[in-house]
Amino acid sequence: MPIYSWPLRVYKVSSDLLRLPNVRESPFYVGLGNGRIRCTLCHRQCALSNGQAGLCRMRLNIDGKLYTTTYGLLTAAESRPMEIKPLYHYYPRTSALTISTWGCNFPCAWCQNWHLSKFASIDGVYVPPEKLIEWAIENGDSGINISFNEPTLLTEYAIDVFKLARARGLHASINTNGYLTPQAIKALFDAGMDGMNADIKGGHETYRQWLAADLNKLMNTLEYAIKLGIHLELTYLVIPGINDDEADEVINAVAKLGRDVPLHITAYYPAHKLNNSPTPTKLIEDIWRRARKELDYVYVGNIPGHPGQHTYCPRCGTILIKRFEDRVIDVKLVGYKCPRCGYEIKIRGYIGRYGNLYRRFI
Structure with a gap:
């Protein structure tokens, strides 16, 4: 049988969240009337009543507006x-x-x-x-x-x-x-x-x-x-x-x-x-x-x-x-082309150099 593993929300949805710098209103929603909204960010198209979170658990309806809790x-x-x-x-x-x-x-x-x-x-x-x-x-x-x-x-x-x-x-x-x-x-x-x-x-x-x-x-x-x-x-x-x-x-x-x-x-x-x-x-x-x-x-x-x-x-x-x-x-490329037969290889951007790999900032 299929196993579903949706995110577990470990915080309370309330207007108190609006004081946090990472909580911002999202432009990706439409109103449905009576305080309900639909998130248009992904194909889930979650319809949310006030106080509800989407299936991702990080997008909320607070007073009829969609907020993301993840900005930054x-x-x-x-x-x-x-x-x-x-x-x-x-x-x-x-x-x-x-x-x-x-x-x-x-x-x-x-x-x-x-x-x-x-x-x-x-x-x-x-x-x-x-x-x-x-x-x-x-x-x-x-x-x-x-x-x-x-x-x-x-x-x-x-x-x-x-x-x-x-x-x-x-x-x-x-x-x-x-x-x-x-x-x-x-x-x-x-x-x-x-x-x-x-x-x-x-x-x-x-x-x-x-x-x-x-x-x-x-x-x-x-x-x-x-x-x-x-x-x-x-x-x-x-x-x-x-x-x-x-x-x-x-x-x-x-x-x-x-x-x-x-x-x-x-x-x-x-x-x-x-x-x-x-x-x-x-x-x-x-x-x-x-x-x-x-x-x-x-x-x-x-x-x-x-x-x-x-x-x-x-x-x-x-x-x-x-x-x-x-x-x-x-x-071995020469100008993004095969040096043997001249076939041009699909590459976006330049071939560069690595930075300080695996350095952690957080």
């Missing part, structure tokens, strides 16, 4: 390489100051960062947008990334941060379950976000049974992101007994977005409330080989040293970018 409320801030996101074709060999808050709008029982996503709290460190940019520049990071828990929860803060990041020449990206509405994606894009790794957690049945969600809504958002010009990569965590029989459905869905959309096929290890067996390497390799027939850029994750970590020329097969675990260790 950070639970982590750490410099990380883009390759660990994974974003292999987005500013390779650079690092981003990576931040998170509390809560999530998905009930994944296998969450790797459950200690952040499965709790809704008002505890944490309030960091003004200007301070975050200062940290990134001081550390030698090339960008800002929102990850660990679901970045949808930080949208209002991200908009302000990304505007400042763009003004200082920093790239801006998110790691997301992709369930944002087109309105939210457009707002983030207009602020400066141009990179995104989204989970594709399986086929229609996994979304329906395990996530109480709709795969079609995810795909519509991803199509819109590509239309805007956002660089997109996808991650498929293969979980035995849950979504491993939907690999072909996942591959076909990604191929419809574009043959050049990178897909990361990642091995699962037991976490949170799910104790299924780890994904066999043979299964990952089988899906990797099948996917490479339909897609130009397919990668293997969570198996250190696997040849599926490298970028190969789609035309002649030459290794163009070598990686080990979360680092780029060699680049």
Whole structure:
């Protein structure tokens, strides 16, 4: 039977929260009358009466207005390489100051960062947008990334941060379950976000049974992101007994977005409330080989040293970018082209240098 794991709220909803610097009115809602409102940030479209919180537990109806409790409320801030996101074709060999808050709008029982996503709290460190940019520049990071828990929860803060990041020449990206509405994606894009790794957690049945969600809504958002010009990569965590029989459905869905959309096929290890067996390497390799027939850029994750970590020329097969675990260790590109056959490789941004990796600010 499916296991649902929604965030646990550990604070009381009241107007007293309005005194906190992290509690801000959100523009992502519409009124429904009689003090009720609908949140329009994600496809959940939570309808809230006064005093209610959304399924993410971090968005509230207080006196007929929608408030976020997460503006600048950070639970982590750490410099990380883009390759660990994974974003292999987005500013390779650079690092981003990576931040998170509390809560999530998905009930994944296998969450790797459950200690952040499965709790809704008002505890944490309030960091003004200007301070975050200062940290990134001081550390030698090339960008800002929102990850660990679901970045949808930080949208209002991200908009302000990304505007400042763009003004200082920093790239801006998110790691997301992709369930944002087109309105939210457009707002983030207009602020400066141009990179995104989204989970594709399986086929229609996994979304329906395990996530109480709709795969079609995810795909519509991803199509819109590509239309805007956002660089997109996808991650498929293969979980035995849950979504491993939907690999072909996942591959076909990604191929419809574009043959050049990178897909990361990642091995699962037991976490949170799910104790299924780890994904066999043979299964990952089988899906990797099948996917490479339909897609130009397919990668293997969570198996250190696997040849599926490298970028190969789609035309002649030459290794163009070598990686080990979360680092780029060699680049053979000449002006983003294969030195052997001249094929141009899809890459957003420049190939740079890492900042002071894994330095923690929070």
